[in-house]
Amino acid sequence: MNYSSFKTTYSDDGLSLKFKGELTLYNLMKYKKETDKIESQKEKTALINLLELSFLDSAGSIFLNNLQKELELKGYMVDIVCEDKDTLDMLELIRVHKSTTQKITKKKKRNPVEKIGEKSYKTYLGAISFMAFLGELFTHKFRYLISYKNIRFKEIAFEMNECAVKAFSIVALTSFLIGVVVAYQSAYQLKLYGANIFIVDMLGLSILRELSPLITAIVIAGRSGSAFTAQIGAMKITQELDAMQTMGFDPYRFLVVPKIVALMITMPLLIFVSDIMALLGGMLVANIDLNITVDMFLDRFNDVINIKHFIVGIIKGPFFAFLIATIAIYQGLLVKDDTQSIGLNTTKSVVESIFAVIICDAIFSIAFTNLGI
Amino acid sequence: MVIKLRNVRTAFGEKVVHESVDLSVPEGSIYGILGPSGSGKTTLLREMVMLQKFHGGDIDVLGHNLKNIRYKEAMELRRGWGVLFQYGALFSSLNLRDNIALPLVEYTDLSEAMIDEIVAFKINIVGLKPEDAYLFPSQISGGMKKKAGLARALAMDPKLLFLDEPTSGLDPISAREFDSLILKLRDLLGLTIVMVSHDLRSVYDTLDYVAIIDNKKVVYEGNLDNIFSVENKFIETFFSGTKR
Numbered sequence: 001m002n003y004s005s006f007k008t009t010y011s012d013d014g015l016s017l018k019f020k021g022e023l024t025l026y027n028l029m030k031y032k033k034e035t036d037k038i039e040s041q042k043e044k045t046a047l048i049n050l051l052e053l054s055f056l057d058s059a060g061s062i063f064l065n066n067l068q069k070e071l072e073l074k075g076y077m078v079d080i081v082c083e084d085k086d087t088l089d090m091l092e093l094i095r096v097h098k099s100t101t102q103k104i105t106k107k108k109k110r111n112p113v114e115k116i117g118e119k120s121y122k123t124y125l126g127a128i129s130f131m132a133f134l135g136e137l138f139t140h141k142f143r144y145l146i147s148y149k150n151i152r153f154k155e156i157a158f159e160m161n162e163c164a165v166k167a168f169s170i171v172a173l174t175s176f177l178i179g180v181v182v183a184y185q186s187a188y189q190l191k192l193y194g195a196n197i198f199i200v201d202m203l204g205l206s207i208l209r210e211l212s213p214l215i216t217a218i219v220i221a222g223r224s225g226s227a228f229t230a231q232i233g234a235m236k237i238t239q240e241l242d243a244m245q246t247m248g249f250d251p252y253r254f255l256v257v258p259k260i261v262a263l264m265i266t267m268p269l270l271i272f273v274s275d276i277m278a279l280l281g282g283m284l285v286a287n288i289d290l291n292i293t294v295d296m297f298l299d300r301f302n303d304v305i306n307i308k309h310f311i312v313g314i315i316k317g318p319f320f321a322f323l324i325a326t327i328a329i330y331q332g333l334l335v336k337d338d339t340q341s342i343g344l345n346t347t348k349s350v351v352e353s354i355f356a357v358i359i360c361d362a363i364f365s366i367a368f369t370n371l372g373i
Numbered sequence: 374m375v376i377k378l379r380n381v382r383t384a385f386g387e388k389v390v391h392e393s394v395d396l397s398v399p400e401g402s403i404y405g406i407l408g409p410s411g412s413g414k415t416t417l418l419r420e421m422v423m424l425q426k427f428h429g430g431d432i433d434v435l436g437h438n439l440k441n442i443r444y445k446e447a448m449e450l451r452r453g454w455g456v457l458f459q460y461g462a463l464f465s466s467l468n469l470r471d472n473i474a475l476p477l478v479e480y481t482d483l484s485e486a487m488i489d490e491i492v493a494f495k496i497n498i499v500g501l502k503p504e505d506a507y508l509f510p511s512q513i514s515g516g517m518k519k520k521a522g523l524a525r526a527l528a529m530d531p532k533l534l535f536l537d538e539p540t541s542g543l544d545p546i547s548a549r550e551f552d553s554l555i556l557k558l559r560d561l562l563g564l565t566i567v568m569v570s571h572d573l574r575s576v577y578d579t580l581d582y583v584a585i586i587d588n589k590k591v592v593y594e595g596n597l598d599n600i601f602s603v604e605n606k607f608i609e610t611f612f613s614g615t616k617r
Contacts, residue, residue, distance in 0.1 A: 025481045025529065032487075057530040058562070059483070059491050066490075086563070093561055097494055102503045104470060104493050337511040338465030 006031045008038065014045035015076065017067075020052045023060035035067055040074035050082035061094040133330050137260075140252040155258035156265075163224035163259070164266030168273065171219050175274035178215055179207065179281025187289045196290040200297055203282040204305035208313045212274040214361060216267065217320040221353040225328035228259055229349040232332025233342045241333075260325040268317035275313065308373055316364055320357050327353040375400050375435060375533055375565045376421060382429030383416060390416055392589035393430070403559055403566045403579050408586035409607050414569040415537060417586065421567065422456050422535055423447060435533060452480060454533040455526030459541060461518035463510040469496070469521045470506040476528045495524040498561070500554060516547040520554075527558070534558075536568035540575045552578045573611070 004021030015038065023031070048064065050056075056064075064080075071078045082088055110118075183203055190199055232255065235241050244251050279301075286292040292300075331349035335341045376398040383391040390413040398404045406414045419425040421434060423442075432439040437450050463472050473492045477483055483491070496506060499520045510518060519539065526534060539555065540548035552575050558564055570576055576583065577597065585593040585600075585608060593603045600612055 025477065025483065029482045029484065029487070032484075058494060059487070059530065062490055062494060063487070094494070097497055100497060102493070102497075104489055104496070104503050104506045107507055338509070340466045 006034065008034060014047065015041075016047045016049060018049040018052070022055040023053060023063070024055065024057045025059040028060055028063045032063065035070070038071070038074065041076065044076055046071045046076035046078045048078065048080045050080065050084070050087055053082070053084065053087055056087045056090050058090065058094065061090045062098075064091065065094050065098060130330060133333070134326070136252065137256065137326065140250070140257055152254065152258050155254060156262045159259050159262035160266050163220065163227070163263055164270055167220060167223055167270065170223065171216055171270050171274055172277045174219055175212060175215055175277040176281040178211060179203070179278030180285055181281075182206065182211065182278075183282040183285035184289065187285055191290065196286075196292060197296070197300055199282070199286050199290060199292065200300040201304050203279065203286075204301055205309060207278045207282065208275055208305065208309040210313075210361070210365075212278055213271050213313050213316040213320060214357070215278075216270045216274045216317075217324065217357045218354055220263070220267065220270065220321070221324045221328075221350055221357065224263065225324045225353050226346045226350050228325065228328035229332040229335075229346045230342055232329055233335030233345055236333065236335050237337060237339070237342070256329050259329060260322060263321040263325045264318040267321035268314045271314055271317045275310065312364075312368055312373060316361065319360055319364075323356045323360055324353040327356060374398065374433075376567065377433040378417075378421075378430065379432075380430035381417075381420065381427050381432060383413060383420065383425075383427050389589060391427075391586075394586065394589075394591055396584050396591060396594065398565060398567055399582070400565055401559070401563060402581040403555065403568070405576055405580040405583045406567070406569045406586060407571075407576065407583055407607075407611070412586045413589075414586055418535055418537055418567070418569050422454065423451070452476070452529055453531055454535060455523075455529070455531040456535045457519065457522045457526045457537065457539060459537045460515070461510070461522035463518060463521055463525070465510050468507050468509050469501070469513075469524075472510070472521060473525045473528050475525070480529065491528070492524075495527055498558070499524045499527070500550070516543050516551070519543065519551065523554075523558075527562070530562070532563070532565060534564050534566045536566060536570075538569055538571060540570065540572045545574075548572060548575060549578070551575075555579055 004019075004023070004027055006020070007018045009016045009018070017035070019031075048068070050064075068078050068080070080091070082091070183199060186199060186202055187196075190196055190202075232241075235255075241251050244254065283294060283297050286297055287294065328349045331345040331352070335345050374397045376396065378394055378396040381391055381394040383389070394417065396406075406417060408414050416425060420427045420439075421432060423439060427439075435450060435453055437446055442450070463469070464475070467475065470489075470492055473495055474488050477488050477491060492506065493503060496503060501517065501520050501524065505513065505517065505521075510521070513521070523539075536555070540551050543551060555566060555568075556579055559566055568579075570580075580597065582594070582596055583600070584591050585605065587605060587607045592605050593600065593608065600608055
């Protein structure tokens with residue numbers, strides 16, 4: 001590294017600025033602090049001495065150009081002394097480009113009202129475009145229904161394997177643990193009243209009607225929903241969707257509908273698995289903690305839990321599946337042409353589909369209660 | 374010599390890409406690496422910029438030997454060159470201004486105003502418009518992405534510039550513009566430029582030296598006038614249209 005320095009000296013007839021060594025990106029801020037301190041003076045000369053400058057880069061050159069203008073504004077007559085050809089070339093280059101370079105204008109900040117307005121308008125547009133997506137989806141589904149040939153069994157089977165068979169173990173494990181936790185928490189309360197056997201009623205109702213469908217939906221939204229979004233989003237970025245369209249492969253037929261159908265078929269099955277596993281978990285705790293044998297548990301279960309509770313839980317499956325799959329795919333199609341939006345839309349997809357599932361569950365809850373089911 | 378390769382060997386598992394490659398890039402030249410597809414041109418370029426390990430021989434870049442280079446040296450070296458990737462490789466979460474300013478922000482203590490001015494200069498020099506500065510990479514065309522990538526590569530005033538297929542994917546007019554831009558920059562900033570190219574026009578218009586890589590080694594190195602002095606299938610087909 002060369003030794004670089006900068007010195008200002010004042011004399012009777014003016015000011016001399018002497019640069020030594022290199023003037024580059026790395027050291028010019030140091031020099032700028034000193035040159036900013038120079039006070040304005042009338043009719044004096046300022047001599048910028050570059051004779052001992054060994055290297056000047058474009059940033060340094062811009063700095064010198066600015067310095068010259070500043071000094072002129074402060075009333076100096078500026079003179080640059082330099083003999084090195086490279087340095088002179090660099091100064092000339094900047095001088096020429098300066099005249100054609102326009103300042104980058106800063107984007108002006110917008111006021112909050114404008115921002116809120118824009119945001120609500122965008123939300124409105126988003127809702128409209130989701131409706132448009134649903135409309136397109138239903139017309140495609142309709143076409144599906146009229147012709148047997150349009151059904152892509154292979155894709156559906158593939159998606160069923162991807163999003164259900166492979167999710168089997170995680171759904172089973174989660175449900176089992178939820179069963180254990182719920183039973184354990186209620187066992188303590190029930191013991192206080194000596195109402196041990198009622199654990200069966202409690203578990204049966206809550207697991208079959210609410211817990212299993214919800215747990216399954218949440219696991220699937222986190223697992224398969226996010227995968228749908230990421231896959232379709234990545235395909236959009238790599239222009240695979242465009243390529244499919246130009247070749248006459250309708251993405252709805254090949255990608256969208258098979259996923260939705262596959263999930264709608266498998267969701268009830270997964271809920272069934274979840275029912276079994278959660279009840280097993282509950283049975284285990286009942287056995288250990290409340291001394292209710294498996295036989296007792298099953299007898300009581302048979303007596304008090306009506307089949308309708310099981311059916312209510314299973315019926316929710318296709319609805320939840322539809323919500324998860326459509327939201328995930330819709331978010332995937334919204335991915336823009338940059339890498340960040342995949343992450344953003346995947347997050348949105350999971351959050352929104354879980355939210356939608358819970359809303360849907362609430363509606364079911366109210367409806368079923370009012371119908372007396 | 375800015376870059377010197379001696380006996381460079383590259384192998385991916387069983388597959389040998391380069392057996393023994395020797396190259397030397399003189400200062401201030403525009404140097405092209407040519408060869409049939411799959412001959413490992415881009416691999417060689419990636420080895421020169423330390424994106425890829427090589428398995429034998431030596432590579433010297435700007436006086437640093439890349440084999441067993443120390444971390445500090447490597448970081449210093451990385452500031453001393455600029456790389457333009459085939460598709461620009463702009464950071465999609467940043468607008469053009471921030472893309473170009475990024476190395477300046479990270480590596481120097483320059484003030485915002487000074488950075489703005491440097492960015493404006495780089496934007497001007499590569500032929501972009503100042504109002505493009507706040508666009509994001511997803512909003513601009515392929516040609517603009519390359520120009521912006523070039524502006525980013527030039528942000529730190531490198532002495533050495535690597536270009537990976539600079540004119541591929543551009544229309545002929547933009548490609549010629551890009552060629553003259555490269556020539557102009559070389560003359561203005563005294564750059565040494567190493568590029569991989571497939572574009573015959575661009576090869577003839579810009580290159581001072583070429584290296585032809587075929588069959589795992591360099592079959593020709595030198596200027597374009599004597600290109601037919603060696604017998605090679607690739608040279609025959611690639612340059613046949615221009616044979617006199």
